Amino acid sequence: MDEAKLGILMLNTDFYRPKGDIGNPDTFSFPIEYRLVEKATIDHVIKWGDAALIEPFIESAKYLEKKGAKAITTSCGFLSIFQQEIQNQLKVPFFASSLIQIPLVYKVTGGRIGVLTARKVSLTKQHLEGANAGDIPVAIEGMDDRLAFTAAIVDETQELDMEKVSLEMKEAVRLLIYKYPDITAIVLECTNMPPYKHAIREVTDLPVFDITSLVNYVVKEL
Incomplete structure (x- = not known):
């Protein structure tokens, strides 16, 4: 498999993701590397905006960076709230939302x-x-x-x-x-x-x- 150009930080969810959803690799025409952030549940991210998630997201993003991802994004638009904190710790482009x-x-x-x-x-x-x-x-x-x-x-x-x-x-x-x-x-x-x-x-x-x-x-x- 070719080296992934894009790394995606995934929330901890279980619902079905059809083609077109960011969590379905068939959505994209290039290789994807996914990384689950286990503590990032819907409640913690969307309902609470839990700042305690910043470090787990940074750790997971650095993992994807080391795996060769040329850019990193996430599976939830509400993570815009942590855009700067995460980007500051990375060397590759990061867009949270x-x-x-x-x-x-x-x-x-x-x-x-x-x-x-x-x-x-x-x-x-x-x-x-x-x-x-x-x-x-x-x-x-x-x-x-x-x-x-x-x-x-x-x-x-x-x-x-x-x-x-x-x-x-x-x-x-x-x-x-x-x-x-x-x-x-x-x-x-x-x-x-x-x-x-x-x-x-x-x-x-x-x-x-x-x-x-x-x-x-x-x-x-x-």
């Missing part, structure tokens, strides 16, 4: 950026600041009250039903656009959302940026 695309997307589209997140109640200004997006006009919609997505990916209490999640994703995007008709693009915070990008395309012509678009952009230059 899809959210770090917001400043660029704002610059090239010229208007408010819509953010679709796995859990709106957990996405704070601190997360946006970690992505250098604290002063950029954004509109946030979450999947908090959408049962199929939340049960499968956040609570891990039900099996993933991709058809139902597709419908919920379209519903969330429609609501986002209805509430904020001035948005000029959408950024998907969650790394589990790219498999449903085709569904989003059915309800909007706005440009949609996600973790895979960011990964492909970075890796192409390595």
